[in-house]
Amino acid sequence: MASRRTFIKQSSIGALALTLPLLTDLKAAAPALTTANTSPKISLAQWSLHRALQRGDLKAVNFPMVAKKEFGISAVEYVNEFYADELHNASFWDNLKRDTDAEGIQNVLIMVDKEGELGAAKTLERTRAVDRHRSWIEAARRLGCAAIRVNAFGKGDPNxxxxxxxxxxxxxxxxxxxxxxxILVENHGLHTSDAGFITGILSAVNNPYLGTLPDFGNWCLNKEWGSTKDGSCTNSYDPVKGLEEMLPFAKGVSAKSYDFGPDGAETRLPYKALLQEVKDSGFNGYIGIEYEGDRLSEAQGIRATKALIEKTWATLD
Incomplete structure (x- = not known):
């Protein structure tokens, strides 16, 4: 009988074949930069492939292999919704850890959504939300991740x-x-995209295990999830200012991207200024690609974002 590892590899090949229609029109990725001063550490956020996952073209268990084999990225960030059925299955996480270790893939974090409001007004609701997040902490521990990403949602007046x-x-x-x-808080809309408000809370908690995962694009103050993708946000926090304020607490950075011009530049976000802030801060963790556009395929968007980060980083002061 074939071993589980063999099965995973064979299944990965099948998943890659399903994604080939997305990849055949792409040029080869730019070569990786080689010097320490010009080489950012890049990871791939699973949400970049959410349409393929939701359609069933890609199995969630094969995501790490696709990241490495198709995009040359050996560090990955998971999204909890694609593993909800496996949450309490310790063997699943242990086996995935074994398989990713064998392939030299670093499991960076799990992004956790819709597990209750950590800022709920009622103590019982907050406690229940914390308990639900504890299960993802255990999954992350078994997987060898360094963190989980959470949302600081809740309702009520600011105080x-x-x-x-x-x-x-x-x-x-x-x-x-x-x-x-x-535990990393991401700017995800409403008050969570008010960087000053969020960092004030982190300072008050004063726990080294509580930090941020600043996202380049989620700065809309009057829309849940905070996306500025379609230009419809009427009240947005300045992305460069917000990133600057969150970086002292950052243990990860989410390089959101929406669309690209003919020159390869991101058309909706000030990428050079944002990456300059990251570099100036001395941040040395992973910069996670999170393509969220519609015009390019998911594969094209991932490759375009990776090329832009590498090209831009090499030109920064």
Whole structure:
């Protein structure tokens, strides 16, 4: 009988074949930069392939292999919704860890959504949300990740919300510290895209296991999830200012991208200024590609984002 590892590799090949129609019209990726001063550490966020995953063209278990074999990226960021059925299956996470280790793939973090409001006004609701997130902390620990990414959602006036988030994020950071897993808050719309508000909460909690995952694009203050993709946001936090404020707490960076011009530049975000902020801060963690556009295929968008990061990074001061 074939081993599970053999099965995973064979399944990965099948998944790659399903994605080939997305890839055949692409030029070869630019060669990786080679010097320490000009080589950013790049990871791939699973959400970049969410349409392929939702259609069933790609199996979630094969995502890490696709990242490495198709895009030359050996560090990956998972999204919890694609593994909900496996959450409490310790063997699944242990086996995925074994298989990614064998392929030299680094499991960076798990992005956790829709597991309750960590800033809920009622203590019982906050506690339940923390407990649901604990299960993902355990999955991340088994997978060898360094962190989970969470949302600092909640309702109420700013003072009430601030106190609730200090409590909820504080409890979760304590749980993270017990497992050696960091808890990272992403700007994801509404008050979470107010970088000053969020970093004030992190300072108040004052736990080294609580940090940020600043996203280049999610700065809309009057829309949940915060996307500025379609230009419809009427109240947006300045992305360069927000990134600058969140970077001192950052243990990851999400390089959101939407679309590209003929010269390969991102057309909706000030990429050079954003990457300059990252470099100036001394950040040395992973910059995670998160393509969210519609015009290019997912594969094209990933390759375009990777090429832009590498090309731009080499020109920064």
């Amino acid at each position: 009430t919300l601030r106190e609730a988030l200090i409590d909820g994020l504080g409890m979760l950071a304590e749980a993270g510290s017990e497992a050696d897993i960091s």
